[in-house]
Amino acid sequence: EDQVTQSPEALRLQEGESSSLNCSYTVSGLRGLFWYRQDPGKGPEFLFTLYSAGEEKEKERLKATLTKKESFLHITAPKPEDSATYLCASYNQGGKLIFGQGTELSVKP
Amino acid sequence: EAQVTQNPRYLITVTGKKLTVTCSQNMNHEYMSWYRQDPGLGLRQIYYSMNVEVTDKGDVPEGYKVSRKEKRNFPLILESPSPNQTSLYFCASSHRGSEQYFGPGTRLTVT
Numbered sequence: 001e002d003q004v005t006q007s008p009e010a011l012r013l014q015e016g017e018s019s020s021l022n023c024s025y026t027v028s029g030l031r032g033l034f035w036y037r038q039d040p041g042k043g044p045e046f047l048f049t050l051y052s053a054g055e056e057k058e059k060e061r062l063k064a065t066l067t068k069k070e071s072f073l074h075i076t077a078p079k080p081e082d083s084a085t086y087l088c089a090s091y092n093q094g095g096k097l098i099f100g101q102g103t104e105l106s107v108k109p
Numbered sequence: 110e111a112q113v114t115q116n117p118r119y120l121i122t123v124t125g126k127k128l129t130v131t132c133s134q135n136m137n138h139e140y141m142s143w144y145r146q147d148p149g150l151g152l153r154q155i156y157y158s159m160n161v162e163v164t165d166k167g168d169v170p171e172g173y174k175v176s177r178k179e180k181r182n183f184p185l186i187l188e189s190p191s192p193n194q195t196s197l198y199f200c201a202s203s204h205r206g207s208e209q210y211f212g213p214g215t216r217l218t219v220t
Contacts, residue, residue, distance in 0.1 A: 034208050043199050043211030091206060095159065101151040
């Protein structure tokens, strides 16, 4: 069964405390692994797309990496404004975008 | 500006009163989709459309209808809303296989 699983469900960090969020997928024929940021009550905002194992992409304090079975979103020296829910998603072979449940990140000053 | 728009943004209605939530995109995307988001349940897909006149059920289609008569528009229709359809709804669009762009959301309350 095509599935995308994120961990942890919630993560609380102190400002400046680096960490990683995990996204594991069991989608056959990977057609891209997508990361989104969602603020409360707002639509998810696209961050990154990764297509092949070993690929990395960076944006400010965020870096996304991809292996054959999982993706990581590394957050370096986070700030309170990085607090949000981070979602990962992948298309299955039928063309449906499957989302994980998300990781709710809270960064305290 | 490239965007997905939804209307209305907020709606309070009563059980059984038909309603339509509109969705429009200006990026010439083939793919459009509707999601609902509920606390603890994440994003769940209601319906999606690969192109004009092509629609298919997502994970939670019961109680909803859609149509795709034009490429830019993908309205969501609730023929007889019930309280369990109280939720936050998102429309999204993309080129096939690419990142989806989401609208701002419609918060629906059915009493």
